Amino acid sequence: MLLPRPRRFDVYIAVGGLLGGLLLVGIGLGTRPADDPITLFDGPWPILVPLAVMACCELLxxxxxxTALLTGSVAICADVVTQGNLATVLMFTDIVYAAVLYGPLASARRIQWITGLLTVAATLVPFAVWRKPEALLIGVVVGVVAYGPAATGWIVRNHRDAAEAARLRAEQTALLAEMDRAQAVTSERSRMARELHDMVANHLSAIAIHSTAALSLDDPKTSRDALTVIRENSVEGLAEMRRLIGILRDSSGDTEPVAAPTLDGLDALVEGARANGLDAHLDADPGTVPTPVELAAYRIVQESLTNALKHAGPGRVTVSLARRDGSLTVTVTSPYGDRDGPRAPGSGAGLVGMRERVALLGGTFEAGPEDSPDGKVWAVRAALPVTDTVEGDPA
Incomplete structure (x- = not known):
């Protein structure tokens, strides 16, 4: 199996250690004298073998x-039976440090335990055998060469892992913040789409229907009446657009936000539907309801009247609001069938918006054709809870 390619910095350490060791050999500076009892091979040449092996270990x-630690351990044992080289010892301490810092977590823990036990054994055993205080220095040397680098590597590894965990947490926090921001932007876009549709669609639908009537009928009075309705709806639609722009610019201080519509405005809403040609009637007894429910109910009635203006056949349109079983029930019925006059196009976004408003409040919504004593009708029914209401603006 081919060994991995060494890092450039590791090459620099290996070359530096090797050159430093050769310099010490060249000037005749060893860690022990030639007549030391444990020196089995005296002279400069035996020192070079463990030095070269240790330099190769630094590459790994x-x-x-x-692998570097196991091979280096053999090389340091070989260095002990020669006159020794300080560069070999220093490179071994770096290999122990690197094995704890860069090796697997289980190996790092084992190296700490092994070097710790070796330090204790090197302290107690020589003292027990020789009974001399100087014997304790052997344990100190082993601790400095083996356990000290291992402990240092463990501390640095813990700090590195803590820094990496902090970085990952920061990235996760940033990712969650970006997801929240994207979700908030999407929610705001949906809210503004509903508001734009509810506030302007009614007026534009009336303009489309009456302008078609004015173009298709050769009657001056009918055309004048249609143009009057068109002008009124265009002015009101422009005012609604300005209010919506005011809401968007509220944070810059350019305009004051417009107050949300309330159920007190249903009479005016139904009266406007009558002016646009609907035979609309209101039967409302909602009582006092929370503001989010009030706004949602108003928008549902507004959109239902707009849909009736665009799609309903001739006949009575009924708007009913009542409190039942802890909910505000909103019902709008209109004749189901083809219109006699011109029809305004629809996109289907109105039903989606109403359904979203009701879902945000935890209510129920249904819309579709039904049979009634007066014939087939299109019925919109929404039940909005008035207790335990979701906090915030349902728009």
């Missing part, structure tokens, strides 16, 4: 830390 300090 990050690419293969466990």
């Amino acid at each position: 300090r990050r690419a293969a830390p466990r």
Whole structure:
């Protein structure tokens, strides 16, 4: 199996350690004298073998830390039976440090335990055998060469892992913030789409129907009446658009936000539908309801009247609001069938908007054709809870 390619920095460490060791050999500076009892091979040449092996291990300090540590441990033991080289010892401490820092977590824990036990054994065993205080220095040397680098590597690894965890948490927080922002933007776009549709569609539908009538009928009086209705709806639609722009610009302080419509405005809403040609009638006894429910009910009636203006056949349009079983029930019925006059196009967004408003309040909504004593009708029914209402603006 081919070993991984060493990092450039590791190459620099290996070359530096090797050159430093050769310099120490060249000037004859070893860690022990030639007549030391544990020196089995004296002279400069035996020192070069563990030095060269340790330099090769430095090349693998990050690419293969466990292999480097096992090979380096053999090399440091070989260095002990020579006159020794300080560069070999220093490179071994770096290999221990790198094995803990870059190796697997389980290996890092084992290295700490092993070096700790070796330090304790190197302290107690020589002292127990020789009974001399100087024997304790062996444990100090082993601790400095083995356990010290391992402990340092463990501390640095913990700090590195903590920094990486903090970075990941920051990235996750940023990702969640971006998701929240995107969700808020989507929600705001949906709200503004509903508001724009509800506030302007009624007037534009009336303009489309009456302008078609004015163009198709060769009657001056009918054309004048149609143009009057067109002008009124265009002026009111423009005012509604300005109010919507005012809401959008509210944060910059350019305009004051317009007050949300209330159920007190249903009479005017139905009266406007009559002016546009609907035979609309209102039967409302809602009582006092929360503001979100009030706004949702108003918009449902407004959109239902707009749909009746565009699609309903001739006949009576009934708007009913009543409190039943802890809910405000909104019912709008209109004749189901083809219109005698011109028809305004529809996109289907109105039903989607009404359904979304009701869902935000936890209510129920249904719309479709029904049979009634007066014939087939299109009925819109919504039940809006007036207790435990969702907080906030349902728009």
